[in-house]
Amino acid sequence: xxxxxxxxxxxxxxxxxxxxxxxxxxxxxxxxxxxxxxxxxxxxxxxxxxxxxxxxxxxxxxxxxxxxxxxxxxxxxxxxxxxxxxxxxxxxxxxxxxxxxxxxxxxxxxxxxxxxxxxxxxxxxxxxxxxxxxxxxxxxxxxxxxxxxxxxxxxxxxxxxxxxxxxxxxxxxxxxxxxxxxxxxxxxxxxxxxxxxxxxxxxxxxxxxxxxxxxxxxxxxxxxxxxxxxxxxxxxxxxxxx
Numbered sequence: 001x002x003x004x005x006x007x008x009x010x011x012x013x014x015x016x017x018x019x020x021x022x023x024x025x026x027x028x029x030x031x032x033x034x035x036x037x038x039x040x041x042x043x044x045x046x047x048x049x050x051x052x053x054x055x056x057x058x059x060x061x062x063x064x065x066x067x068x069x070x071x072x073x074x075x076x077x078x079x080x081x082x083x084x085x086x087x088x089x090x091x092x093x094x095x096x097x098x099x100x101x102x103x104x105x106x107x108x109x110x111x112x113x114x115x116x117x118x119x120x121x122x123x124x125x126x127x128x129x130x131x132x133x134x135x136x137x138x139x140x141x142x143x144x145x146x147x148x149x150x151x152x153x154x155x156x157x158x159x160x161x162x163x164x165x166x167x168x169x170x171x172x173x174x175x176x177x178x179x180x181x182x183x184x185x186x187x188x189x190x191x192x193x194x195x196x197x198x199x200x201x202x203x204x205x206x207x208x209x210x211x212x213x214x215x216x217x218x219x220x221x222x223x224x225x226x227x228x229x230x231x232x233x234x235x236x237x238x239x240x241x242x
Contacts, residue, residue, distance in 0.1 A: 028125055035123035039110050042135050046107045049142045050099060057095040057149055063087035070157035078167045079160035086156050094152055094213065098145055102217040106138060113225040127225050134222030141219065148213045155206040162199040166192055 030038075056066045064087040071080055113131065117123045169192035176184030 026124075029122040030125065030128055032117060032120075032122050035117050035128060036114050038128065039114050039117070039131065042131065043107050043110050045135065046103050046110075046138070049139075050103050053095055053098065053146060053149065057091045059088055059092040063091040063095075066153055067091060067156055070153050071160050074154075074157045074161050076157055076160035076164055079163035082160070082163070090156060091149070091153060094149055094210070097214055098149075098217045101214075102141070102145070102219065106134075106221060109222060109224045116225040123225075130225070131222065138221045141216075141221065145213075145217065148209070148216065151209055152206075152213065155202075155209060158202065159199070159206065162195060162202065165195045166199070169195060 055062055057063050064083050067083050067087045068080065071083065110131070113127075117127075169188050172188035172191065173185050176182070176186075176188055
């Protein structure tokens with residue numbers, strides 16, 4: 001008798017679990033095709049965001065032109081010799097960070113959400129609102145990512161101004177040696193040390209900006225449809241009948 005009661009309780013619990021996890025079909029639900037098309041539109045929006053960033057930070061000409069413009073604005077001259085290396089190994093890698101940790105994972109969540117809707121045969125208003133709100137937040141973060149990348153670009157250009165100043169100090173030192181002027185050499189070395197100290201202090205702040213950017217791009221804006229409901233049942237333990 002006790003086993004029958006426990007079995008009945010387990011069946012009732014299982015049924016309630018299924019009803020909670022699988023949305024009920026109502027007249028307010030969105031047709032499967034309409035919901036899927038909307039999510040595909042979201043995927044295309046993410047592609048558009050990535051393409052926008054690629055226009056400034058993609059490997060090669062895009063990132064190089066962006067960094068050159070920043071250096072020109074800050075009056076960098078000698079250090080422009082580093083544009084190709086800094087752009088391709090710096091700015092482009094920051095774009096890769098955003099793609100790998102932010103844009104592509106959310107695009108994959110949308111793809112998996114399509115599978116959920118196809119399995120249901122429809123989408124609920126709450127599900128579509130969840131994705132709509134998530135995409136609005138994703139767009140806000142996309143704008144922030146663009147601002148942070150531009151800040152990183154400006155920081156690289158500023159580092160170029162320090163490189164220019166150090167090069168000028170080196171020229172002073174070299175000229176002093178060539179003309180046998182010890183005081184000029186000493187002045188050049190002192191100037192160089194002062195510039196390097198300022199550069200190191202600036203690089204601490206610049207590195208912090210990159211670190212914050214990398215953490216920011218790992219933010220999860222939304223999950224696959226259904227995952228947030230499943231999390232509510234993680235701690236549930238079913239005790240077997242004796």
